[in-house]
Amino acid sequence: MASRSWLCGFVILLFAFQSSIVRANVLPLPPPQCRQILFSTTDLFQFLTLLIQLRTEFFLRASIGVGINDISPGLVQAGPAAIGATVANLDTVTRSIIEQIGLNSVGILRAIVSITTLNTPLARPLVNLGAEAFAGVLNLSALVPPFDIYSNTLSFLMAANTLTSIIVTFEGAMAPAVIGNAQQELLSGISRTNAAELGVIRGQLFANVNATVPPYALTVGELVNITAEAVNLRGRCGVKEEGLVVALQLGAENRTRVNVVAGDANSLGYIRTPLEVLRILFGTANATVPGGVFPAGLPGNIYRLIQTLYVRNA
Ligand SMILES: *[C@@H]1O[C@H](CO)[C@@H](O)[C@H](O)[C@H]1NC(C)=O
Ligand SMILES: *[C@@H]1O[C@H](CO)[C@@H](O)[C@H](O)[C@H]1NC(C)=O
Numbered sequence: 425m426a427s428r429s430w431l432c433g434f435v436i437l438l439f440a441f442q443s444s445i446v447r448a449n450v451l452p453l454p455p456p457q458c459r460q461i462l463f464s465t466t467d468l469f470q471f472l473t474l475l476i477q478l479r480t481e482f483f484l485r486a487s488i489g490v491g492i493n494d495i496s497p498g499l500v501q502a503g504p505a506a507i508g509a510t511v512a513n514l515d516t517v518t519r520s521i522i523e524q525i526g527l528n529s530v531g532i533l534r535a536i537v538s539i540t541t542l543n544t545p546l547a548r549p550l551v552n553l554g555a556e557a558f559a560g561v562l563n564l565s566a567l568v569p570p571f572d573i574y575s576n577t578l579s580f581l582m583a584a585n586t587l588t589s590i591i592v593t594f595e596g597a598m599a600p601a602v603i604g605n606a607q608q609e610l611l612s613g614i615s616r617t618n619a620a621e622l623g624v625i626r627g628q629l630f631a632n633v634n635a636t637v638p639p640y641a642l643t644v645g646e647l648v649n650i651t652a653e654a655v656n657l658r659g660r661c662g663v664k665e666e667g668l669v670v671a672l673q674l675g676a677e678n679r680t681r682v683n684v685v686a687g688d689a690n691s692l693g694y695i696r697t698p699l700e701v702l703r704i705l706f707g708t709a710n711a712t713v714p715g716g717v718f719p720a721g722l723p724g725n726i727y728r729l730i731q732t733l734y735v736r737n738a
């Protein structure tokens with residue numbers, strides 16, 4: 425009996441092994457700089473808290489002029505104030521959208537602390553929220569006058585779109601590595617909320633796709649195209665950031681040029697590894713060379729491991 429069930433287990437294992445070989449033949453291995461590195465569930469959530477803190481501090485300061493610790497004291501480390509944060513010149517609808525998303529994210533950070541082994545106060549990254557830092561990440565620094573995300577609603581939404589897209593795609597990359605039912609449910613809840621937020625932001629941009637963004641002659645559609653191209657080049661793993669209007673061959677089912685919701689050939693969302701995320705947010709196309717909105721790099725194991733073990737593919 426015992427030996428029969430052993431044999432049975434062996435056959436199942438062999439089968440599983442073979443089918444993974446077959447699949448590996450069908451799906452080509454991504455280039456080295458785009459491969460997933462295995463990080464622990466806690467490290468992945470810790471990295472996520474850094475991205476969420478960046479966007480939360482940005483959204484709360486820009487919409488209502490307060491930070492995470494003003495809303496939920498002690499949730500994140502006290503530390504140097506965000507560089508360059510300021511209240512943005514937003515229309516009423518956008519201000520209330522951005523405020524709600526900022527407040528959503530405070531609850532999300534609290535949920536991460538209550539379900540994972542991370543504790544309060546969460547390690548806090550130094551963030552540069554200055555207009556120049558964002559112009560660099562969006563690759564709009566060459567515009568004259570300098571691109572200022574705080575000067576009007578449409579400019580602000582451009583930065584909000586890129587940051588939210590980075591968070592949602594990172595959550596897609598982290599999903600298969602997360603261990604534990606409670607942790608998987610947590611990530612699922614967070615990513616559904618963040619994907620809805622991304623939809624709202626792109627919806628607002630799409631409604632204005634033909635509007636020019638003051639003080640320039642460029643339209644929202646053109647500016648989103650420029651920033652998407654820069655994000656794709658710096659991420660160094662193909663096209664994952666898309667314009668609001670695309671060529672017909674890139675639209676859903678090849679039947680529409682409308683691309684308010686971005687996605688692959690089957691309209692599935694893209695994923696981005698921590699390396700891609702850092703290349704983009706540093707604005708340097710190299711995950712070991714900090715800059716952009718994270719001028720001092722990041723606290724935590726993932727960034728430390730990238731700096732020590734993965735420099736060659738950074
Ligand atoms: C933008 O302009 C194009 C070309 O004129 C037009 O087809 C499209 O409907 C406009 N889109 C929106 C959202 O106004
Ligand atoms: C953005 O790029 C796409 C694809 O190249 C192009 O079809 C579209 O017209 C561009 N949109 C604008 C507003 O330039």
Ligand SMILES: *[C@@H]1O[C@H](CO)[C@@H](O)[C@H](O)[C@H]1NC(C)=O
Pocket residue numbers: 563566653654655657658
């Ligand atoms: C950034 O924009 C400049 C033009 O201002 C362009 O020459 C450069 O290729 C862009 N860089 C990226 C990474 O897209």
Ligand SMILES: *[C@@H]1O[C@H](CO)[C@@H](O)[C@H](O)[C@H]1NC(C)=O
Pocket residue numbers: 673677678
């Ligand atoms: C859309 O066009 C591309 C080629 O541009 C093709 O590979 C793809 O199968 C087409 N998708 C559909 C749903 O027809």
Ligand SMILES: *[C@@H]1O[C@H](CO)[C@@H](O)[C@H](O)[C@H]1NC(C)=O
Pocket residue numbers: 710711712713735736737738
């Ligand atoms: C990234 O930067 C590090 C440190 O400057 C360097 O050693 C490494 O070669 C760079 N990686 C790539 C892919 O450019």
